[in-house]
Amino acid sequence: MSMMTHPLWLVGFRPFFALACLAGMILPFSWALIFSGSLPAPTTSFSAIQWHAHEMFFGFGWAVLGGFLLTSTKNWVNIRGYHGAALIWLTAAWLIERLGMSFGGQWPAPLFALSNNLFLGSIIGMLLWTLLRHRNRDNYRDNAFFIVMLPAFLVAKYLILHGDHFAAGYNMAIGLFRMAFLVMLERTLTQFMKAAFQAQILRQPKLDMAIKLLGLLMVIEFALPRPLTAAIALLLAALLAVRFIFWKPQLAFKRIDIGIMYVGYLAIVAQLIIEALGQLFNQVWIGSLSVHIFTFGAMGTVIPAMLIRISKGHTGRKVVFDGLDRIALYITLLGLFVRVIAPQWFPERYPMWIHLAASCWLLTFGILGWRYIPILLQPRIDGKEH
Known part of the structure; x- marks a missing residue:
């Protein structure tokens, strides 16, 4: 078996879900150690908080989103998809970016800029090529949202690393990831609820489109007047909440593998409400609540x-969440509690909550990495190539 034909390079989710497990373990825990002073901050030209935000959105977040989109876009337009050398290139570019983000402070500016944009520029170009070239074969008309959103990630990335625009950058990143979640949850939960409970959930095209259009507007909230941002956020939260009621949560919460995705949906609603309150009343919460209810909650x-589901289903295995899978999901829910809720009650113990929350991610993604990286390195068990 040559390197090019190794199972790891057959489909996009394989290398990038493996990287996501490693990033989910290492990056939050590294930040906890940097925050407490136990680990020196990376040698960079930007602040430690900028490093943390960038690495969670563009290191961890884009390992997941990249793996998901490389896999799903090929299915949406019915093509073979990127594999072999293309995935090796993207993986190397992702690793080079991590190197530059941690040790590139002394690098010449052009070299750092190259290291910092090689991965995202490459993968966005490749995804756009797939979506645009095969547009007439696309099963989903609303993939037009991805054509608009994907280049915007490059803008958010730039803003995060430039101190004067840091807040605009992370708000834009949240807005873009929120949009990706809104599109993905709409499609996947319809399928999951039907498969698990033979239940139809409300799909009203006008409501769904209004939600996505408002979500797209929230991507540029930093450029809008504060009262308008608050109004859009509250309207979007209200529409999502109404739809949630018709999405049969009483059934979903009977199973942790589906119920946890409903928790993520509710976290999006909560984040929008908290964002609106911040815009209207300058409400301040402990520990960047608006950011972390999205990052930990959604x-x-x-x-x-999704990592468990895709890793099993796309390697020919039956999609059943066993005991250890469910434990990993409960640990991540505990992480949400200790990072978002506990600090509001006991703010004086804030450093402890950060360490506990990071430890929850270390455990969750440690379990997932231990279980699924070996699967990602093996051929499908049903005899299919990819």
């Missing part, structure tokens, strides 16, 4: 469940 809950 990303931290939905991503492990």
